Amino acid sequence: MSSSDKSVVSRLRKLIGEGFYQPGERIGEVAVAEQLGVSRTPVRLAFRTLEQEGLLQQAGKRGFMVREFTEADVLCAVEVRGVLEGLAARRLAEQGLSQELDAELQVWIQKGKELLAKGFLEERDVDTWSELNRHFHETIVGSAGSPVIGDAIARNNHLPFAAADSIVIDSEALDREYRKLQLAQTQHELVVQALRHGEGARAEMLMREHAFIGLRYGELLGL
Amino acid sequence: MSSSDKSVVSRLRKLIGEGFYQPGERIGEVAVAEQLGVSRTPVRLAFRTLEQEGLLQQAGKRGFMVREFTEADVLCAVEVRGVLEGLAARRLAEQGLSQELDAELQVWIQKGKELLAKGFLEERDVDTWSELNRHFHETIVGSAGSPVIGDAIARNNHLPFAAADSIVIDSEALDREYRKLQLAQTQHELVVQALRHGEGARAEMLMREHAFIGLRYGELLGL
DNA sequence: AATGTTATGATTGGATCCAAAGTAGAGCTT
DNA sequence: AAGCTCTACTTTGGATCCAATCATAACATT
Structure with a gap:
């Protein structure tokens, strides 16, 4: 190729x-x-x-x-990514988080904290978040013990709107997006907490729910 | 093509x-x-x-x-199929089982019952089971509301030993395989029961566990 | 003697040619 | 006038040709 x-x-x-x-x-x-x-x-x-x-x-x-995609297809693709990333998180929690992995995840958590610390969102922050978000997800999926899960997610992400970094779109309403990212950041932190404590089921469910953030939370946070 | x-x-x-x-x-x-x-x-x-x-x-x-596949890859591929089929089952339970679908699932359940009724397994029964098993799984996955889940499973099934119908291998020890299929049949029936009652979480977990049947149950049933 | 450079060979990627299969349209038959 | 069939054209699939790239080996230079 x-x-x-x-x-x-x-x-x-x-x-x-x-x-x-x-x-x-x-x-x-x-x-x-x-x-x-x-x-x-x-x-x-x-x-x-x-x-x-x-x-x-x-x-x-x-x-x-x-191929045409219905609303249901998009929802389904997001759910598929959710269960697959959930699987990766659970496996990671069960096999135990290594020192290095913990440190690496902490890096992206920290970057997220810094990004949101100033209390609002700028245009260029969107790319920064997208980058760190991608790293966070890739770190978890890539450490699940086999490339098979990552491959399945990668194939699923080829479908439009299914990928994890297709969260932020609306650069008009940056205040709304800010609150969305704040929530995403919290979810990231909770996932790491669960991973540290070996709480497989909790990590899985948090990761699943996290997948929905670009989908259903708009209404919730949109006043 | x-x-x-x-x-x-x-x-x-x-x-x-x-x-x-x-x-x-x-x-x-x-x-x-x-x-x-x-x-x-x-x-x-x-x-x-x-x-x-x-x-x-x-x-x-x-x-x-x-590509080379490790033991871990095979295990992982089976788990991936498990969570995806689990997702399909949960969605199906949540959206409610239609009359026709219930009837169709009943057909494959019935065929399984008949196959196992005589109390032992013959060589040619293996293909029959493989067929009805495939239909059972395809019916559930195909009714989950979107082809996306089925696609993801299909892609995953291209990996060796990941497909649902790669359960039965050992035609030497047909008595052992008989007990395995008996268990599989029970799991099929439990899944349908859960689907009928709209028990999404239960259907999901049963389906997940069912994926492992070709993998870890050998030791258990093999005396 | 070791390393770097060049040349040759192997192998892949892109373009084109030819054959086969499908589709659409026109004309003929009923 | 409607339906069927035959033909011509469109489009895809397979084979082959040519160019570009990579690898390997040999040779030269330090």
């Missing part, structure tokens, strides 16, 4: 995400090849990858179409 | 599963193409699919290698 080849996959993923190709729309190899300025070969390879990722699905006997 | 093309993927998957290509071994396009009697093009496409499935992984900068 070359870099240019990867770029075809990600560029196509981006186009689909942006709605350039409408859900349900039949998508032809030649059209995409011309659009991206490459030959059919890398496009065909990319179609395979995107089919496995779930963004494309076979259209009848012939070719592919953009 | 043509039929011949699918066949390259599945034939290659079979060869890897059988150990024809050793884990960790570098796997070349030309070698596979000659082995299967096709050109490099379908092989390259198949490599993409198998990479996404997790059976192949990139070997350095160039080409692919057969």
Whole structure:
């Protein structure tokens, strides 16, 4: 897999995400090849990858179409990530938190604390949070004893809106987002607490609930 | 994706599963193409699919290698299936079991009862069980309200030994397998009971535990 | 002798060509 | 006029060709 080849996959993923190709729309190899300025070969390879990722699905006997996602699908994808990250957290709690891991998690907790300490949110804080949030989640999932859980989550995250760092969107209402991140930070801290004490079931449930933060908490915190 | 093309993927998957290509071994396009009697093009496409499935992984900068799986990976894959099927069962319990679904599940329960009624196991019963077991699981997962969970399970099942129907192996010790299936049948019945009563948490936990049946129950039942 | 550099060989990625399968449209038959 | 069939065109799948990249080995230089 070359870099240019990867770029075809990600560029196509981006186009689909942006709605350039409408859900349900039949998508032809030649059209995409011309659009991206490459030959059919890398496009065909990319179609395979995107089919496995779930963004494309076979259209009848012939070719592919953009898969459409319902509200229920998005909710479900978030729940899937929740149970998988919950599984990772539980396993981690059961196997015991090592000194180094504890320290590493503490780093991201601390960064989160610092970010929120000033009492409000700036535009550029969003990226900072997204970064530390990603590290926090990756640290837990990557320490669960096998790459299998991480792989399953990675595949699930290919679905739009399923990834953990697709929380913050609304940079208009930064005060609302601030409260959301405050809650997320608390949840992170609780998870670490549970992990430290070997409380597997609690860690699992906290992590599950944490997955919903980008989904249902808007109404709750939105006054 | 043509039929011949699918066949390259599945034939290659079979060869890897059988150990024809050793884990960790570098796997070349030309070698596979000659082995299967096709050109490099379908092989390259198949490599993409198998990479996404997790059976192949990139070997350095160039080409692919057969991924190796540890004991921990197998255990983890089974747990992943457990939590995902558990999620499906819980959602199903929460949304309520429809009349038709109840009837359909009852069919597979009944077939299981009939299979085990005679008090022992024959060689050909293994396939029958495998079939009804697959239907039972697919019915639950397919009714969870979104194909997303099923997709995640399907991708996970590509890993060797993770699939639900890889329970029965030992056709030498059919008496031992009989008791295992008896337990599996009971678990199926308990799951349906929980689903009927809308007991989401119970259904989830039963389904989770059920995933382990091919893994840890051998020692328990093996005297 | 060891290390760095260059050259050659192996292997993958991209483009194009050809064949096969499918779809749509037009014309014919009933 | 409706339905069926045949044909032509579109699109995908497989094979092959060419270019680019990586690895290995040999040779030269310090």
